[in-house]
Amino acid sequence: MGHNIPLITTIAAGFSVALILGFIAERIKIPALVGYLVAGIIIGPATPGFVADVNIASQLSEIGIMLLMFGVGLHFSFSDLLAVKRIAIPGAVVQMGLATVLGMSMALWWGWSLGSGLIFGLSLSCASTVVLLKALEARGVLESMNGRIAVGWLVVEDLATVLVLVLLPPLANVLGGAVIASAEARPLWVTIGQTLLQVSAFIALMLIVGRRVLPWLLWQVARTGSRELFTLAVIATAIGIAYGASALFNVSFALGAFFAGSVMSESELSHRAAEESLPLRDAFSVLFFVSVGMLFDHTILIEQPIHMLAVVAIIILGKSLAALALVIAFRYPLNTALTVAASLAQIGEFSFILAGLGLSLGLMPAEGMSLVLAGALISIALNPLLFAAIAPFQRWLLKRSELARSLEQRQDPYAELPMSTERKYLDGQIVLIGYGRVGRRIAKALDARGIPYVVAEQNRELVENLRKNGMVAVSGSAADPGVLIQAHIANAAMLVIATPDPLNVRQIVDTARALNPNIEIVLRTHSEDESRLLRKNKIGTVFFGEEELAKGMTSHILERFAPQQAATAPSHE
Secondary structure (H helix, E strand, O other): OOOOOHHHHHHHHHHHHHHHHHHHHHHOOOOHHHHHHHHHHHOOOOOOOOOOOHHHHHHHHHHHHHHHHHHHHHHOOHHHHHHOHHHHHHHHHHHHHHHHHHHHHHHHHOOOOHHHHHHHHHHHHOOOHHHHHHHHHHOOOOOOHHHHHHHHHHHHHHHHHHHHHHHHHHHOOOOOOOOOOOOOOOOHHHHHHHHHHHHHHHHHHHHHHHHHHHHHHHHHHHOOOOHHHHHHHHHHHHHHHHHHHHHHHOOOHHHHHHHHHHHHOOOOOHHHHHHHHHHHHHHHHHHHHHHHHHOOOOHHHHHOHHHHHHHHHHHHHHHHHHHHHHHHHOOOOHHHHHHHHHHOOOOOHHHHHHHHHHHHOOOOOHHHHHHHHHHHHHHHHHHHHHHHHHHHHHHHHHHHOHHHHHHHHOOOOOOOOOOOOOHHHOOOOEEEEOOOHHHHHHHHHHHHOOOOEEEEEOOHHHHHHHHHOOOOEEEOOOOOHHHHHHOOHHHOOEEEEOOOOHHHHHHHHHHHHHHOOOOEEEEEEOOHHHHHHHHHOOOOEEEEHHHHHHHHHHHHHHHHHHHHHHHHOOOOO
16 A cells, blocks of 8 residues: 655655765765755755655754754853954954855846845855864864854854844845735834844743743753653753744744753753754754755756856855954964864855745745855865865965964064063962863962962963953963963973863973973873873873862762761770
8 A cells, every 4th residue: 555655755865865975975074964965965856866855854954943053052152152252253243244245246246136145145154053063073172262263253153143034034025035015014114123022022031931941841851860751851842942932923943942042051951951952953953954955956066167166265265364364353373363264164054044044035046045055065075174274284374474474473462471470470380271160270279378370371362351350371372382481481380281182282291391391290181091191101190080070079978988987996995
């Protein structure tokens, strides 16, 4: 007996082909995301053979968008953004503006309408957070200062794009979209005002009520001890709030799910929520990228290769050069500028969401969607090569360019200790590398005992704040000998490396010992293998996080039962 099962057929085909091509993509060292997009092209209507149900794929992709944005919200941290706000906020806004103008100018030159050009330019301006996080994690630099700036930059881009998604529907008519006006002809400012009012009401409800109710609800479900119920609660919250936001407040699914995740991130159970929802988020995210690939018309590569190359040039060259210039203008090192430039030289999920919304509103031609997809495929595939080229390109540039050397060596007011620094901070002091969660606690303990120390920290804004609070600090990477020299490592009694940066530990230690052979070194590590290797090589006194946690808990347990053991010990009178 035959069955009409387009849903199962679409899911089975989408997952199967995506698995095969995603695996191939990873094996040839490009992001699996490229494989998922190509899988959508293969099972889409633009290629011969099996064609999946586009309408069903579209609905599945909506679930993918909800869970994707929920995951972004779960990992969203205002504190991380505030740490790099001085460069991330203006940099992201200016860079998005420049990329939008480039894309819009090109679209107008092709004869597109103003509205089409605007959506096209915006689609090319926002990089993929998913691709960036995977690239930084693969290179072990996610927690570095360069990684934090790049992530903070993209968080600002994400927030700006969310705002565009909110404002786009009410502006569709003005921009020349195919949205039919309602019977009540209302002024544009009334429509926009109503939209912003609805969004504000939803955000206020989430921040005031959701911040209290959602963590409480998760806690109540967690108390049952049922993993299935907890997973169900997380998924129901993400999809339920996204749907409710759309139905009651006329807010997009993406914005509703994002705020559901950001509010839930306030909960102590947020880590578990992220962990439990990860498999479903990954699965439906794959279907989202597959459904996007189904919209791609491969004939664009043959019929309009010049247009496609122009799009790739804007993404890889235009955005990167703009970011490079902006980071250098903010007086950051050349390596930071190159890292941020490489991070932004691709587009991804938000570009697809924006282009898809523009398509549904009649603002984006089908040709534009195909060009965005082609740009995404090529830029994502080339992105690992750009990251790999950062170090050799920097060496080549410094060797041949006087300007590059001057930019690398220019004086930063926070890279040197003030002339008024007291003598106790210059001789016999502790040099503390990193002022994160561990570094702050060490510094607090040193302050309580009146032990002098100098902080070396990559975050220049943080160094500025430390100096305002009367603390002694220098800005820069401790892997740079100049930073350790400025911290007067030659006369220091101890070097404490409190930052989880395994890549530069050996270089920092070698530089410190070259300048001060007798210095005592204390460092931290997250890896048991790494701690074993560091101890074997006698790098210094090594503290491994889980090992120290076990020691602390054991000490507490033994102290708790010591009186009881003393009371029950046999007498030897």
